[in-house]
Amino acid sequence: MSEFRFDLRATDGKARLGAVHTSRGVIRTPAFMPVGTAATVKALYTEQVRGTGADILLGNTYHLMLRPGAERVASLGGLHKFMNWDGPILTDSGGFQVMSLAKLRKMSEEGVTFQSHLDGSRHMLSPERSIDIQCLLGSDIQMVLDECTPFPATEKQAAESMQLSQRWAVRSKEAFEAHPRRHEGQALFGIVQGSTYPDLRAESAAGLIETGFHGYAIGGLAVGEGQKEMLRVLDYTAPLLPQDRPRYLMGVGTPDDLVEAVSRGVDMFDCVMPTRSGRHGQAFTRRGKVNLKNARHADDPRPLDESLDCPAARDYSRAYLHHLIKNGEILGMMLLTWNNVAYYQRLMADMRAAIEAGDFAGFYKRFKEEQAEGDISPL
């Protein structure tokens, strides 16, 4: 197995072009990771996901530990084999979903106990157990268990929460390094917390860097603070992170969020937005979001966006997509999800090309103009 490595290939302003090397292949950054919650990117074959240009998927530890169970996935040969995806997979720690989905949660220094939202069964997640699960899954990039600081939080709440996360990060690293299933190409990322307090973000970053991780995530954002506040946090947090390690903004976001975050030096992203919106009749295009449920599309023979290299965007009329969505047809969800994942990947490819060409500013301007233009006029 080759070692985990990040190559920073070029910068343009704060925007970074890079390559994350894992034993399962290279992740071109800036990268968007489609979310494959329960071992499937909903409504897509993995071949399609690969075809859109995605280098890496995200899997959710919380969902997978409940069903089908980490030990079961391990005995079936690991998550990659289980879901037919041979590229890299990043898994989260499970902490975020425990807080948003599980019932009867009980937090302690040790970890968190909770009941499954599926069947009420009792489970425990600690830094050590989270790493154990991620190693059983065979994840290429693993995340430390942290406490997701609620928003808003007072500075005192945010500090205590961040300090608990720091102690858990140290335990996570120890568990990761000691795990018998760990192999050379795998990586562990720390997560910077501290809410909207610059001093706490700095304390968090410094502590994590001292512990030492393969990459650094920025957590606790996209939790209701709004884009403006999120970008402010990025403005002062990104520069705290080492130049030679990948930076991952968790759970973000809209196309505009991605462009703004890349311009502030972020390398990796994940979000359910393209897939979830696709299942609900929303298409992302270079000219903004299009609601296919809208009656204006009922007689429109034009495709969603001929310029996107994806059959879903090119080979079906808006009238047909509207029909499928109105009728709750599975094919409608399949096609819009496909379009959305393809659009997100094209956006990342465009950003990478712009950074390489030293024209991120030009890309940024064109992106904003096209999005502002809005969808094509009705017929």
Add this chain to the structure above:
Amino acid sequence: MSEFRFDLRATDGKARLGAVHTSRGVIRTPAFMPVGTAATVKALYTEQVRGTGADILLGNTYHLMLRPGAERVASLGGLHKFMNWDGPILTDSGGFQVMSLAKLRKMSEEGVTFQSHLDGSRHMLSPERSIDIQCLLGSDIQMVLDECTPFPATEKQAAESMQLSQRWAVRSKEAFEAHPRRHEGQALFGIVQGSTYPDLRAESAAGLIETGFHGYAIGGLAVGEGQKEMLRVLDYTAPLLPQDRPRYLMGVGTPDDLVEAVSRGVDMFDCVMPTRSGRHGQAFTRRGKVNLKNARHADDPRPLDESLDCPAARDYSRAYLHHLIKNGEILGMMLLTWNNVAYYQRLMADMRAAIEAGDFAGFYKRFKEEQAEGDISPL
């Protein structure tokens, strides 16, 4: 446009090998038509349907007249273009679904008025309007509107119902021949009714043959009479039909039904079973039906059926399929539907090869043995 034509290429016992020529391509018979109710074979891309070996799809006039509407489909270039399928399409008349789905039905000599099950809107279906809709859709093989005789029916009920269908068949043919949108390669099939009464079936067949159709369907079966009774009706009805026209058994059926009906001289079939079952966790295989919801598959690393040339059957473990189905994942429905449509097409291909080789009896024996063997043993 080339003319509609049926070539009977070989027979083996009563089983027939043939080719239906339409202006949109050849349908190899015996043929199974996947059902694309609302302009989509649910959970499959048309490329996948084509890839399984299907030569023709079925569309439902009732669903399409309500949504998106026949006139709308026509103005968008027809059903083939609308749904991205350039092969032949057969449409039913809409009568069966009016009887099974619509509300406040009112039958008369003229036709049937009803309320949409979707929004309560009022509609009328007559022999003429059904043909009009099918021509607006651009269907390659159209069906006459008939009254679906309920089962059981007294001989008197069955006779009156059949005679109404005969009068409607004549009107359908007149409407078809006069329709301004009709073109050379399109065909109209009559439908033999008469319930389980040999004399009525004979009267129906004779009347339809006198009127003259491009092909003949056997209707009013698979409505609760059971396989034994259905096969008895086929025994005496199939020989009533012209050798040189395709014979279509509507709404049938299980793999075993198909084999039995082919052995009695039927050429064409349609059924929602492979697609509907696929969405509900049931897989068809050469060794019978497999319920992927069953916990016996939870840890089974073996594929559904390696011998089937379909990624869904070959490239995913039963454990993974079980996981997807248990979680209600769309991908589970996509994969099982794909497997099922592929299995049905392989069954038809195997029957065609057996007839060509003059070994339908050998095929029949092996088919029954494999199905009786049942699924592979649990690990």
